[in-house]
Amino acid sequence: MSKILLTISALILGALQSVEDLAPVGLSATGPLAYPAPMSEVESEFGLEAWDTSDWGDGWCEYRRVPIAEGDTIRAIFVDSQLVRVDVRDGTRATTSGVRIGTQEADAIAAYEGEVEITPHEYIDGHYLTVRDNGHAIVMETDGQRVTAFRAGAIPYVEWVEGCS
Numbered sequence: 001m002s003k004i005l006l007t008i009s010a011l012i013l014g015a016l017q018s019v020e021d022l023a024p025v026g027l028s029a030t031g032p033l034a035y036p037a038p039m040s041e042v043e044s045e046f047g048l049e050a051w052d053t054s055d056w057g058d059g060w061c062e063y064r065r066v067p068i069a070e071g072d073t074i075r076a077i078f079v080d081s082q083l084v085r086v087d088v089r090d091g092t093r094a095t096t097s098g099v100r101i102g103t104q105e106a107d108a109i110a111a112y113e114g115e116v117e118i119t120p121h122e123y124i125d126g127h128y129l130t131v132r133d134n135g136h137a138i139v140m141e142t143d144g145q146r147v148t149a150f151r152a153g154a155i156p157y158v159e160w161v162e163g164c165s
Helices: 002-021 039-046 105-111
Strands: 049-052 061-069 072-079 082-088 116-120 127-133 136-142 147-154
Touching (some): 039 061, 039 082, 061 082, 105 127, 105 136
Antiparallel strands (some): 061 072, 072 082, 082 147, 116 127, 127 136, 136 147
16 A cells, blocks of 8 residues: 555656746747747757648648657747747646746736736637737736636737637
């Protein structure tokens, strides 16, 4: 029985450690991954994994996964072969101010006190919480109560509600 508990404890501690190892999302970079950046540089530095390579008009816009560190992969949008945005729709990754999926909307606003523009969500009874600085932004989506997704990158790409479309 104690061996099982030790194994479960080790798994939990390992999961907690991996949460701490995830690069935080900032206005102009996620860990070592800065945006904008040429796709060729991102691919040579980190590698790229296919995610959604649907044809968005001759490949001008595409989603890829970028493995920025061991066990740490981020979803990214490339436009005209330039990394312009990262998206977080699940998991435990946080912004540089500590906001993550599930954070209370009021706490997300407080984390960026005085910097947040609040606008109505286009599809649900929630909000977009947008923080802009120097041509970059973080956009946090809420359901009116909690953060449900967030994205960061270069303006205007980060403000596209539906990704590449």
